[in-house]
Amino acid sequence: MPLHAESASALPAFPYYADPLADGCFEQRPIACEVCGQAREWAYVGGMYGEDDPETICPWCVADGRAAAQFEGTFQDVDFSETASAESVTAVLHHTPRVILWNPIHWPDHCGECCTYLGTLTPSEQPEITSHESVQQEAAEIARSMSRTWTSEDALNCAEQGTLTLHLFQCRTCQTYRLSPDGT
Numbered sequence: 444m445p446l447h448a449e450s451a452s453a454l455p456a457f458p459y460y461a462d463p464l465a466d467g468c469f470e471q472r473p474i475a476c477e478v479c480g481q482a483r484e485w486a487y488v489g490g491m492y493g494e495d496d497p498e499t500i501c502p503w504c505v506a507d508g509r510a511a512a513q514f515e516g517t518f519q520d521v522d523f524s525e526t527a528s529a530e531s532v533t534a535v536l537h538h539t540p541r542v543i544l545w546n547p548i549h550w551p552d553h554c555g556e557c558c559t560y561l562g563t564l565t566p567s568e569q570p571e572i573t574s575h576e577s578v579q580q581e582a583a584e585i586a587r588s589m590s591r592t593w594t595s596e597d598a599l600n601c602a603e604q605g606t607l608t609l610h611l612f613q614c615r616t617c618q619t620y621r622l623s624p625d626g627t
Contacts, residue, residue: 454485455506458615459531459539461561463489468540469502478504478513489541491516502540511537520547527552542610544625551612551621558612558621566599572611572620573599581622585609588624598624 457463468489476483476499483501490496493516504510511517517536521544535550535557542560551558566573573579579595586593601607608625 454502457506457539459535459557459559460542461559461613463540466543466562474499474501476501476504478510487540489518489543491518491541492520493517505540506538508537519550520544521550522547523550523557524552526555528556531556544610545608546625548610548623548625551623553614553619553621554616556615558614561611561613564602564609564611564622566603569611575620577620578611578622581620582609585622585624 454464454469460466460468463469468487470486470488471484472486474483474486475481477497478500481501483503485502487500487502487505487510491510491514493511493514495514495516497510497514500510504513505518518539518541519536521535521542523532523535527550531552539560550560564572564578582595582598586595586598589598598607598609602609610623610625612621612623613619614621
């Protein structure tokens with residue numbers, strides 16, 4: 444069965460995950476997808492939570508939800524607030540490649556829907572984002588949850604040193620940044 448000419452630019456869009464290709468969710472290798480049966484040049488390698496963990500599914504079956512439905516699973520081990528729309532929660536759980544986490548985290552929402560995952564925040568590599576008011580506010584809240592004497596700088600220093608992972612999200616509507624901590 445001949446392979447389709449599929450470039451990385453032809454991969455499906457994931458509205459709640461900015462760059463799953465850069466995070467290693469997909470590999471370029473020939474597969475026959477267990478869900479759609481098509482020969483593909485890209486494989487999803489991020490795993491799934493459920494009874495079965497399929498070995499060869501394509502990005503398109505992740506994006507359209509067929510993989511989650513067929514294997515009765517989800518792609519995330521996260522919690523959500525009650526203010527996130529049911530549609531956006533479903534999209535994150537059943538149509539969004541798995542975000543690699545140390546522990547289950549809170550997937551933030553803003554403006555009524557789940558935010559888009561941008562990756563981990565490394566303050567020295569992302570100074571323009573780190574200095575943003577919403578990131579400073581989020582870091583201050585995380586710091587206060589860890590110690591009453593900590594400031595946003597303490598939380599950001601821990602992220603820089605690798606003793607705390609700060610997952611960076613952005614509102615799809617107003618572009619506000621949100622953070623979710625993950626201990627290492």
